[in-house]
Amino acid sequence: MTDLLGTSEYKAIAAGLSFPTQAFIDGGFRPALSGKTFTTTNPATGEALAEIAACDARDVDLAVAAARAAFEDGRWSKLHPGERKETLLRLAALMQEHARDLAVLESLDAGKTIFDCETVDVPETIHVIRWHAELIDKIYDQVSPASASHIAMVVREPVGVVGLVLPWNFPLLMLAWKIGPALAAGCSVVLKPAAETTLSTLRVAELAAEAGLPAGVLNIVTGSGSAVGEPLGRHPDVDMVSFTGSTATGRRFLNYSADSNLKEVVLELGGKNPCVVLDDAEDLEAVAAHVVNGAFWNMGQNCSAGSRLIVQRGIRDRLLDKVRAEAATWLVGDPLDPAIRVGSLVSQAHFDKVAGYLEAAQSENILFGGRIVAPGFIEPTVVETARDSKLAVEEIFGPILTVVVVDSVDEAIAVANDTEYGLAASIFSANGRRALRGARALRAGTVTVNSFGEGDVTTPFGGYKQSGFGGRDNSIHAHDQYTQLKTIWIDLTDHAAGD
Numbered sequence: 001m002t003d004l005l006g007t008s009e010y011k012a013i014a015a016g017l018s019f020p021t022q023a024f025i026d027g028g029f030r031p032a033l034s035g036k037t038f039t040t041t042n043p044a045t046g047e048a049l050a051e052i053a054a055c056d057a058r059d060v061d062l063a064v065a066a067a068r069a070a071f072e073d074g075r076w077s078k079l080h081p082g083e084r085k086e087t088l089l090r091l092a093a094l095m096q097e098h099a100r101d102l103a104v105l106e107s108l109d110a111g112k113t114i115f116d117c118e119t120v121d122v123p124e125t126i127h128v129i130r131w132h133a134e135l136i137d138k139i140y141d142q143v144s145p146a147s148a149s150h151i152a153m154v155v156r157e158p159v160g161v162v163g164l165v166l167p168w169n170f171p172l173l174m175l176a177w178k179i180g181p182a183l184a185a186g187c188s189v190v191l192k193p194a195a196e197t198t199l200s201t202l203r204v205a206e207l208a209a210e211a212g213l214p215a216g217v218l219n220i221v222t223g224s225g226s227a228v229g230e231p232l233g234r235h236p237d238v239d240m241v242s243f244t245g246s247t248a249t250g251r252r253f254l255n256y257s258a259d260s261n262l263k264e265v266v267l268e269l270g271g272k273n274p275c276v277v278l279d280d281a282e283d284l285e286a287v288a289a290h291v292v293n294g295a296f297w298n299m300g301q302n303c304s305a306g307s308r309l310i311v312q313r314g315i316r317d318r319l320l321d322k323v324r325a326e327a328a329t330w331l332v333g334d335p336l337d338p339a340i341r342v343g344s345l346v347s348q349a350h351f352d353k354v355a356g357y358l359e360a361a362q363s364e365n366i367l368f369g370g371r372i373v374a375p376g377f378i379e380p381t382v383v384e385t386a387r388d389s390k391l392a393v394e395e396i397f398g399p400i401l402t403v404v405v406v407d408s409v410d411e412a413i414a415v416a417n418d419t420e421y422g423l424a425a426s427i428f429s430a431n432g433r434r435a436l437r438g439a440r441a442l443r444a445g446t447v448t449v450n451s452f453g454e455g456d457v458t459t460p461f462g463g464y465k466q467s468g469f470g471g472r473d474n475s476i477h478a479h480d481q482y483t484q485l486k487t488i489w490i491d492l493t494d495h496a497a498g499d
């Protein structure tokens with residue numbers, strides 16, 4: 001467990017941080033070709049943090065060309081997997097060396113709590129990079145069950161130049177989920193961070209160069225979705241795109257692919273994830289802790305947030321008492337105070353969106369919270385509502401938990417599945433068979449039983465329905481995104497000898 005510092009010590013670190021602000025292309029930092037920049041701010045204070053290169057399609061072209069050259073000459077793609085592993089392990093070690101600075105940078109740029117950055121985001125990011133590095137020299141190719149006169153091999157090859165487009169809610173962790181398997185597999189990367197949260201990504205690029213990652217293998221193009229994300233999605237020399245973000249933008253990437261070179265597309269999208277608590281659930285304090293963590297962790301800005309509590313009537317009152325008591329312990333405030341669990345929403349625009357839902361909640365049955373604490377800061381809010389209300393149906397991506405009361409297990413499952421999304425779900429019951437039947441019936445990529453979570457790096461993560469498309473992040477299955485299967489069929493017949 002990380003030893004946390006005091007707020008004043010974190011503020012001192014923040015004041016002394018230095019980090020790159022330009023795009024990282026072909027092994028070096030450079031301004032946007034247009035010379036333009038955009039301002040990134042600390043959403044908790046509104047203060048400007050840095051001016052960052054505002055790239056456009058011409059910078060994307062440069063980055064893709066650098067990535068293609070690196071891929072084709074094999075400076076990374078053709079290395080022995082063990083050599084790629086060593087470089088990625090050096091990167092992980094450098095990130096560990098600079099873990100505290102990375103945590104503070106992440107907190108400043110995203111409004112995330114230093115508690116989460118120190119205890120989850122940064123350590124988990126390092127773990128994920130290490131895990132994929134360690135995996136890559138332990139994956140074997142296959143030989144098929146062909147006849148004695150043939151050998152048929154099924155080999156994995158890196159897919160080529162990959163475009164990775166990141167969201168702002170877990171900037172470092174999503175970076176690791178994507179570059180970990182992509183680089184381990186031997187791909188070259190052109191990565192676009194979310195404009196709101198670019199700084200930690202650029203710092204990792206700097207560390208990757210220090211770790212010995214060859215030039216051109218990891219390129220970071222900074223800027224907006226329309227100026228950088230779209231040209232990357234449409235680029236004819238990008239072989240695949242892996243995207244995490246909203247369902248609306250994910251849909252665009254399918255169009256970009258269809259309109260350009262039919263690049264492969266993997267989408268990890270939104271969610272409105274049900275947390276089902278049945279009448280026979282036990283240890284309601286623990287259940288409430290999971291419910292509150294699921295709903296309010298990272299200010300609810302989590303695609304797998306357990307944002308819909310579906311509770312059986314018989315347990316409603318007792319559970320909600322515990323939920324209220326637990327939510328009251330989640331203090332809202334300065335993200336650099338390690339006692340704080342709810343920091344700032346990521347941006348003014350996102351705050352405005354969530355505040356709109358909070359406004360809608362005022363005409364419902366608010367059971368806890370319901371207030372704006374300060375610009376950017378919304379207190380954890382629990383609101384009972386009809387199953388088909390806007391609050392219960394739409395992805396809010398903020399600290400607002402809806403509660404829907406049901407009368408039976410069947411109704412609970414039906415309400416849980418009555419959504420266009422299917423990313424994650426939880427079910428709480430002391431009856432093992434009932435819980436497992438529920439887990440099988442819930443239409444979601446990850447279902448947790450008697451807990452909230454999204455698994456770890458060892459288990460695949462991705463969605464059913466409009467929560468996902470084309471592949472999975474995490475686990476050995478993440479490597480399927482970044483590799484092609486090639487069949488090599490060898491005829492052993494010696495025609496000259498007649499056998």
Ligand SMILES: NC(=O)C1=CN([C@@H]2O[C@H](COP(=O)(O)OP(=O)(O)OC[C@H]3O[C@@H](n4cnc5c(N)ncnc54)[C@H](O)[C@@H]3O)[C@@H](O)[C@H]2O)C=CC1
Binds near residue numbers: 169193226244303353
């Ligand atoms: N599934 C998830 O993890 C996330 C879901 N969201 C949801 O999306 C909502 C909107 O947030 P946004 O930041 O606007 O998400 P977004 O999906 O638009 O942004 C994600 C990434 O896509 C890029 N992008 C945006 N427009 C693009 C375009 N036209 N072409 C190519 N790339 C583009 C962005 O710059 C960013 O890097 C949130 O309120 C939340 O509901 C947001 C972030 C993460």
Ligand code: BAL
Binds near residue numbers: 169174245302
């Ligand atoms: N929870 C990890 C994936 C995401 O929220 O974007």
